[in-house]
Amino acid sequence: MDEEKPQPLTFDVLPLSPDVRAAVDALGYVEPTPVQVAVFGPAAAGKSVVVQARTGTGKTAAFGMPLIDRIVARHLHKPQALVLTPTRELALQVTREIEALAKTRGTRVACIYGGASMGKQVDALAAGAQIVVGTPGRVLDHIRRGTFDTSHVKTLVLDEADEMLSMGFAKELHAIADSLPRDRQGMLFSATLPPDILRLAETRLRDPEFITLSGDAIGALEVRHFVYVVPSGDKRQALLRVIEVEDPESAIVFCNTKDETERLAELLQSRGYDAAWLNGDLEQNERERIMQRTREGKLRFLVATDVAARGIDISHLTHVINADLPETPEQYVHRTGRTGRAGKTGTAISLIGPKDVGNLYLLRLTYKIRPIEKQLPSATEVRTREEADLVTMFAEAYASRPVHPEDLSLARRLLTHASADAIIAGLLRDHLGARKEDPKAAAAEARRAKNPPAIEPPPPLPAVTAQPLPSARREARGEARAERPGRPVAASERPGRPPKKVSSYTSWEPPIEKDDDAPILPGFTVTGGASSETPDEPEPVTIPIRKAGPAPSPRGAPARSDAETEEPGFTRIFLNVGRRDGARAQDLQQLLTDHAGIARHDTGRIRIRDRVTFVSVRQDDLSKAILALGGRVIGGRTVIAEPAKSKQSA
Numbered sequence: 001m002d003e004e005k006p007q008p009l010t011f012d013v014l015p016l017s018p019d020v021r022a023a024v025d026a027l028g029y030v031e032p033t034p035v036q037v038a039v040f041g042p043a044a045a046g047k048s049v050v051v052q053a054r055t056g057t058g059k060t061a062a063f064g065m066p067l068i069d070r071i072v073a074r075h076l077h078k079p080q081a082l083v084l085t086p087t088r089e090l091a092l093q094v095t096r097e098i099e100a101l102a103k104t105r106g107t108r109v110a111c112i113y114g115g116a117s118m119g120k121q122v123d124a125l126a127a128g129a130q131i132v133v134g135t136p137g138r139v140l141d142h143i144r145r146g147t148f149d150t151s152h153v154k155t156l157v158l159d160e161a162d163e164m165l166s167m168g169f170a171k172e173l174h175a176i177a178d179s180l181p182r183d184r185q186g187m188l189f190s191a192t193l194p195p196d197i198l199r200l201a202e203t204r205l206r207d208p209e210f211i212t213l214s215g216d217a218i219g220a221l222e223v224r225h226f227v228y229v230v231p232s233g234d235k236r237q238a239l240l241r242v243i244e245v246e247d248p249e250s251a252i253v254f255c256n257t258k259d260e261t262e263r264l265a266e267l268l269q270s271r272g273y274d275a276a277w278l279n280g281d282l283e284q285n286e287r288e289r290i291m292q293r294t295r296e297g298k299l300r301f302l303v304a305t306d307v308a309a310r311g312i313d314i315s316h317l318t319h320v321i322n323a324d325l326p327e328t329p330e331q332y333v334h335r336t337g338r339t340g341r342a343g344k345t346g347t348a349i350s351l352i353g354p355k356d357v358g359n360l361y362l363l364r365l366t367y368k369i370r371p372i373e374k375q376l377p378s379a380t381e382v383r384t385r386e387e388a389d390l391v392t393m394f395a396e397a398y399a400s401r402p403v404h405p406e407d408l409s410l411a412r413r414l415l416t417h418a419s420a421d422a423i424i425a426g427l428l429r430d431h432l433g434a435r436k437e438d439p440k441a442a443a444a445e446a447r448r449a450k451n452p453p454a455i456e457p458p459p460p461l462p463a464v465t466a467q468p469l470p471s472a473r474r475e476a477r478g479e480a481r482a483e484r485p486g487r488p489v490a491a492s493e494r495p496g497r498p499p500k501k502v503s504s505y506t507s508w509e510p511p512i513e514k515d516d517d518a519p520i521l522p523g524f525t526v527t528g529g530a531s532s533e534t535p536d537e538p539e540p541v542t543i544p545i546r547k548a549g550p551a552p553s554p555r556g557a558p559a560r561s562d563a564e565t566e567e568p569g570f571t572r573i574f575l576n577v578g579r580r581d582g583a584r585a586q587d588l589q590q591l592l593t594d595h596a597g598i599a600r601h602d603t604g605r606i607r608i609r610d611r612v613t614f615v616s617v618r619q620d621d622l623s624k625a626i627l628a629l630g631g632r633v634i635g636g637r638t639v640i641a642e643p644a645k646s647k648q649s650a
Helices: 019-025 034-044 059-071 088-101 118-126 136-145 161-166 170-176 195-204 235-246 258-270 284-295 329-336 354-368 379-400 405-415 418-435 441-450 471-475 587-596 619-629
Strands: 048-050 081-084 109-112 131-134 153-156 184-188 207-211 223-229 251-254 276-279 303-304 319-322 348-354 373-376 570-574 604-609 611-620 641-643
Touching: 019 059, 019 088, 019 161, 034 048, 034 059, 034 109, 034 184, 034 207, 059 088, 059 153, 059 184, 059 319, 081 088, 081 136, 081 161, 081 170, 088 109, 088 131, 088 319, 109 118, 109 136, 131 136, 153 170, 161 170, 161 184, 161 195, 161 329, 161 570, 235 258, 235 319, 235 348, 235 379, 258 276, 258 303, 276 284, 319 329, 329 348, 329 354, 348 354, 379 441, 418 441, 570 619, 587 604, 587 611, 587 619, 619 641
Parallel strands: 048 184, 048 207, 081 131, 081 153, 109 131, 153 184, 223 348, 223 373, 251 303, 251 319, 276 303, 319 348
Antiparallel strands: 570 611, 570 641, 604 611
């Protein structure tokens, strides 16, 4: 007896409120993805989760549904959830989806990122935003300015956490986490779980539950992996031969350097392909123009570096091509995860040389991805492609032309003749020989000129935030409330009290090309492999952990002031690590000597406590000492270094 096929899941398996379910139905969602089913229960119950799932598996709705349905209180018009993403593109994408899910409930969502109007973001926050989506740099900027009140944030979501760490945002993430309530819920989503992510989860999430949906098959779901071996010679010409034979409908071509993206894009353009390059040298307006061409189906190949491609969501990609094999398995997972999304089949192609064999073996060992090895297209395969181009040219030329019944009858009779092949070959030669241009070249040019279909634009969504609450709008703009007879005077309006300074930020605008798609704090480190676009920063230093007894339960934020007096001419630096993290005076002094040129006799006392440390240096050496110590890794924690507060100001 045949077993019955399991019925596909519906959103009935999730206990969604009727209004949220209506929003889900309006979006056209029919079946919940595995990550949505796995995350909803623990997230709605307030548990912290670490979710390993590849890009394109419905992660945004996985944390968006519990946020809107259970976590965010409708009556409280304060930021209650913070979602951090590595780039502005991903922040905008997440905002659009959360707004769509919250359409029937009226939850207020604000998106804050660099390169946009600071004033509008301040207004959105002051108007009662309940969910804030943003990039680490701009979020930290708002927190430090006092325009983002984090006291009611009860859920922190880190989307694409491994990407944020690889971009050097570790210091910003820790600084933001320190500003949030200690009893918050955390949700960390990552395509990979390298050691840095595990340390982040252990130190910043409260008793997290690990949910692994990709496992060893990460990056291989619905993606076919191939490698072409290039033993020697011109790698660009080899790539052209591969593209000619594979004929991808649309693809991202990844290079490891900025210069190579430009050269390769120009080479593809010279062969008749619509191609453009994308790297960190492009201005934002040019970047947006290229992305618009991609969405409109006017661009077939996007040649990019890892840094430039972060946050880009192109749902119709059929291929990801690694012109240069990435340096780490995690980078390979992120690259290839851009195709084969939402149940579609994708293809990942990599060109490897002798020096890439080690990285290929590491990829197999780490994620059990075993690409199929292929040889470069032979002359026979190239000739087959040329013949296919001619057949396609004939098919397209005659497909819409009316056919006389007698001609059709003659053609069918001809195909039954013993010499049909020779007769057709002669007819083709007579026909093709009459053309002035090379028919093979014309057919190949027609194939290369074909572009992917345009992406259907999403339906219009409501504005990012609803109309501001009247009182919040007035306070944000610094407007005095109109006097009403009998109205008591608020403390903030009494004579002698300084007015709120929020209004001073509403008119401030960042430089037109400045954004926070790069870390804003000094001393950041990059994990997961070097990047050609990484700024020149200190190399990461990992200080060994000494065995210590169990750390006491924290009862509050570590004190950033030191009651002890300091020698004349010296000042103290506060570090957020201490004895329990394995911090040692000799290691800190070594950092000061190696990276700031501060000798031992120019350093004062180094006082290491259980959770914090105070380092005394000369006043003139303060800035370079902070740069030398900040951003280092001690005991799995990224060091935050800043001037210690005096006892009076603490």
